[in-house]
Amino acid sequence: MKMATFANRNMKEILRDPLNVCFGLGFPLVLILLLSAIQANVPVPLFEIERLTPGITVFGLSFMTLFSATLISKDRGSSLLQRLYTTPLRPIDFILGYTLPIVPFAIGQSIICYIVAIILGLDITINIFFAVLFIIPVSVLFIALGLLFGSFLTDKQVGGVCGALLTNLCAWLSGTWFDLELVGGAFKRIAYVLPFVHAVETERAVLEGNFFGIFPHIWWMLGYATVALVVAVLLFLRQMKR
Amino acid sequence: MNAIKIENLTKKYKDVTAVDNFNLTIESGELFALLGVNGAGKTTTIKMLSCLAEPTSGDAFLMGKSIRKNTAEVKSLIAVSPQETAVAPGLSVRENLELICGVHGFEKEKRNAKIKELTDMLGLESVINRKAGKLSGGWQRRLSIAMSLISEPKILFLDEPTLGLDVIARSELWDMIRSLKGRVTIILTTHYMEEAEALSDRIAIMKEGKLLVCDTADKIKKIAGTENFEQAFVRIVKGVSQ
Numbered sequence: 001m002k003m004a005t006f007a008n009r010n011m012k013e014i015l016r017d018p019l020n021v022c023f024g025l026g027f028p029l030v031l032i033l034l035l036s037a038i039q040a041n042v043p044v045p046l047f048e049i050e051r052l053t054p055g056i057t058v059f060g061l062s063f064m065t066l067f068s069a070t071l072i073s074k075d076r077g078s079s080l081l082q083r084l085y086t087t088p089l090r091p092i093d094f095i096l097g098y099t100l101p102i103v104p105f106a107i108g109q110s111i112i113c114y115i116v117a118i119i120l121g122l123d124i125t126i127n128i129f130f131a132v133l134f135i136i137p138v139s140v141l142f143i144a145l146g147l148l149f150g151s152f153l154t155d156k157q158v159g160g161v162c163g164a165l166l167t168n169l170c171a172w173l174s175g176t177w178f179d180l181e182l183v184g185g186a187f188k189r190i191a192y193v194l195p196f197v198h199a200v201e202t203e204r205a206v207l208e209g210n211f212f213g214i215f216p217h218i219w220w221m222l223g224y225a226t227v228a229l230v231v232a233v234l235l236f237l238r239q240m241k242r
Numbered sequence: 243m244n245a246i247k248i249e250n251l252t253k254k255y256k257d258v259t260a261v262d263n264f265n266l267t268i269e270s271g272e273l274f275a276l277l278g279v280n281g282a283g284k285t286t287t288i289k290m291l292s293c294l295a296e297p298t299s300g301d302a303f304l305m306g307k308s309i310r311k312n313t314a315e316v317k318s319l320i321a322v323s324p325q326e327t328a329v330a331p332g333l334s335v336r337e338n339l340e341l342i343c344g345v346h347g348f349e350k351e352k353r354n355a356k357i358k359e360l361t362d363m364l365g366l367e368s369v370i371n372r373k374a375g376k377l378s379g380g381w382q383r384r385l386s387i388a389m390s391l392i393s394e395p396k397i398l399f400l401d402e403p404t405l406g407l408d409v410i411a412r413s414e415l416w417d418m419i420r421s422l423k424g425r426v427t428i429i430l431t432t433h434y435m436e437e438a439e440a441l442s443d444r445i446a447i448m449k450e451g452k453l454l455v456c457d458t459a460d461k462i463k464k465i466a467g468t469e470n471f472e473q474a475f476v477r478i479v480k481g482v483s484q
Binding site for chain 1: 294296317320322325329340341346386
């Protein structure tokens with residue numbers, strides 16, 4: 001109950017910020033509509049709705065990092081966390097309380113993206129359900145990054161690192177906007193060492209119904225999610241002690 | 243009965259000794275002020291007493307419970323109103339109070355009774371449904387103190403409670419703090435000499451982590467040989483450095 005109260009508060013704080021709703025839901029939708037319009041005029045295989053939508057749902061999760069990191073850094077800055085540290089809340093309550101409320105938001109964002117994609121011509125199949133389901137581990141990766149950055153950056157720094165840097169990294173290195181094969185070289189190698197393209201490839205494979213195609217991408221993605229979560233928890237505990 | 247017994251409490255940050263071999267006893271129900279210039283060690287002392295920072299050496303006992311060995315028990319006895327206003331800005335005044343009730347595990351009936359009691363005590367009815375982030379500094383401080391009192395603490399730490407408030411808001415908050423006298427042991431840190439003199443039963447003056455003097459305001463003035471408490475503070479703090 002104690003953790004649920006804290007999680008409920010975090011959910012309210014996120015949903016009551018109009019910028020969160022605009023960026024979290026509005027921006028991915030604008031991108032689907034815009035890139036689909038480009039696709040209608042200049043057909044590009046990459047922007048076909050069944051390839052584009054998984055990329056957009058993953059890209060949209062970069063805003064979850066921004067939301068969680070902003071919330072934590074603001075709580076740290078306002079001393080609210082200091083107050084809460086003197087209550088019976090345990091470290092695990094804090095970590096789950098910051099993580100869990102964002103998961104339904106991520107799922108909701110993904111569902112809305114797929115609804116718009118269906119309106120734009122995506123075939124309705126059971127694979128859409130699985131693609132939404134697979135967004136959960138991907139969202140854990142992005143939320144853990146938020147927990148990590150929020151534990152040591154100020155809210156202004158979070159704006160720069162998560163709002164600008166991470167969203168751009170996720171956009172360029174995920175293979176959503178342009179084919180990484182076309183760039184090749186070091187750029188492609190770096191992209192495949194990072195988790196973003198693997199998250200998109202996992203989602204694409206699931207949406208195609210090619211469940212063997214999620215390998216090895218899902219291992220990369222789960223590996224990064226695990227490491228990010230462990231580092232985030234350690235950093236959060238460290239700043240809690242300080 | 244002793245509410246707080248501090249024994250050789252020390253906190254070192256790398257080369258800096260923030261609190262140096264500090265010894266003090268505070269009686270139950272006492273309103274005790276901790277004074278000192280910036281960097282004197284007041285906030286660090288409060289952080290250690292409220293289990294927010296681990297002592298380098300020494301110990302303190304709150305109602306007989308060690309801050310090193312019985313942190314969970316100590317946390318259930320205390321509440322902290324931090325230096326910066328520690329409220330959830332996106333939540334209403336009522337939701338902020340509900341949050342603290344929830345993290346203390348209060349059932350619905352107790353929660354509602356507690357919110358009613360504190361709303362009446364602190365005159366928060368007129369702003370109960372307003373967002374905390376939209377309130378003036380004075381109202382936010384009131385809310386912050388109301389949140390501290392929810393858990394019915396035996397010991398309340400007020401870190402610079404009237405910092406940045408106008409004269410009227412400060413006077414109202416003084417009345418509120420006076421109304422708690424005797425019921426709760428209050429440890430107050432402040433930079434306002436007249437505040438410490440008007441409110442406190444006893445005052446401790448710290449400098450460079452060390453306790454310089456601890457007595458009533460009148461006796462401290464006698465020790466310093468002056469009728470004015472602010473002058474007494476200046477003489478005592480400067481006298482040691484000479």
